[in-house]
Amino acid sequence: MKKYKAALFDLDGVLVDTAKYHYLAWKELAQRLGFEFTEQDNERLKGVSRMASLEILLEVGGMQNHFSAEEKEQMAAEKNARYVEYISKMDASEILDGALDTLKKLRERGVKIALGSASKNSPIILKNVGLTEYFDEIVDGNSVSKAKPDPEVFTQGAERLGVAYEDCAVFEDSLAGLQAAKSVNMLAVGIGTRENLPVADVLYPSLKEFEVEKFF
Ligand code: BG6
Ligand code: MG
Numbered sequence: 191m192k193k194y195k196a197a198l199f200d201l202d203g204v205l206v207d208t209a210k211y212h213y214l215a216w217k218e219l220a221q222r223l224g225f226e227f228t229e230q231d232n233e234r235l236k237g238v239s240r241m242a243s244l245e246i247l248l249e250v251g252g253m254q255n256h257f258s259a260e261e262k263e264q265m266a267a268e269k270n271a272r273y274v275e276y277i278s279k280m281d282a283s284e285i286l287d288g289a290l291d292t293l294k295k296l297r298e299r300g301v302k303i304a305l306g307s308a309s310k311n312s313p314i315i316l317k318n319v320g321l322t323e324y325f326d327e328i329v330d331g332n333s334v335s336k337a338k339p340d341p342e343v344f345t346q347g348a349e350r351l352g353v354a355y356e357d358c359a360v361f362e363d364s365l366a367g368l369q370a371a372k373s374v375n376m377l378a379v380g381i382g383t384r385e386n387l388p389v390a391d392v393l394y395p396s397l398k399e400f401e402v403e404k405f406f
Contacts, residue, residue, distance in 0.1 A: 194377060194405050196353040197296050198344050201307035201330075203236060203363035204381050204397070205289045206319055208309075211276035215269045216247055225251035237364025239308050239337040240266050270311075277311060280318045288398030293324040295402040302326050304347035306360065306367075308337055327351055339369040344376060359405055361397070365389065377405070 202208045213232040220227035231250050235243040244266050248254045257265070296303055303325050305312060310331035316322040327350040329343050336342040348358045360371035363381045368389050371378040379400070380390025387393060394400045 191404060194301070194359040195357040196302040196304065196348060196351050196359070197406070198304050198306045198347045198358055198360045198371075198376070200237070200360075200362045200364065200367050201305060201309060201312050201315060203286075204361050205286060205321065206280070206284050206315060207286055208277060208280075208284075208315060209236060211273055212243075214276060215272040216243065218272055219265060219269045220247060220251060223251055223253060225253075227251070237308060237338050237362075237366045239331065240270065240310070242337060244269070274311065274314070277315055277318065280315065282320050285319050285321065287396045288400060290321075292397045292400055292402060293321070296406060297324060299402070299406050301406050302351040302353055304329055304351055306343040306347050307331065308343065338364065338366040339373070341370040341374045341376075344371055345374055348376075361400075362390075363387075379405075 199205055202212070212235060213229060216232065216235065217227045227247060227250060234246050238246065244262055245254065293303065304327040305325050307330045312328065312330040327347055329347045329350065334342045334346060344358065344360055345355065348355050355374045355376055359377040359379055360367065361379045361381060362368045362371065365387060368378040368380055368387055372389060378389065378391045380387035380393040381396060384393055
C-alpha cells in the first residue's frame, strides 16, 4: 500500500461542523429578502465561495438579477457579520468526531499537515476550537483566488510543504474539493456518503473511521 507524506484538510464539514452556522446566517438573509432557504438548498453551498454562495441563494429566491454588484457585496458582508457572531462562540466541543485523533496520529508519524479551505474565516475558527497548532501551513480563502474545483488551494499547500502532489492525501466533504484533488493526482479521501461523493478514491463516514496507519 502506498504511503502518503502530507495531509491536506478541508475545514468546514471535515474538521468542524460550521455548515449549520453558514446555513443559519444565509437563512436570515433570505428571510430578510422575503423567501425561504431550506437545508436542502444549503447543500449546494458546501465548498462554494462566499460570493458564489450568494449567487446560488439569490437564484433560489428568483432574485438573481435584482441587485447591483455593490448591493451584493453589502449582502455578503451582512451574512458574514452574522456568521462571525456564531463562530466567535465556538469551542473545542465543535470539533467533529475523530478529527483531533487523526491530526494527533499524523503529527506523531511526522506527516506534514496543511489546511485547504475556501473560507476566509478559517484562522478564527481554528483558534477558537484550538486546532491551529496542528497545521504547518494554512491555505484558505485569504490566500487563493480560484475556488474549488480548481486545485489551487491544495497545490499551494503541497508547494508550501515541499511535497509532490502525488504524495498528498486530501480530506474533503465536498464534491468540488474531491474533484480538485483528483485533477492533480492527490489521493481524494471523501468524508461523507457515496451518494454525495461518487468520485472519492476512498470514503469514510467521518474521520473517526479513517485508518491513519493504512495511508501514512
Ligand atoms: C467553505 C464552506 O469551506 O467556505 C462554504 O463550505 C463557504 O459554505 C466557504 O461559503 C467560504 O467561507 P467564508 O467563511 O469565507 O464565507
Ligand atoms: Mg467542506
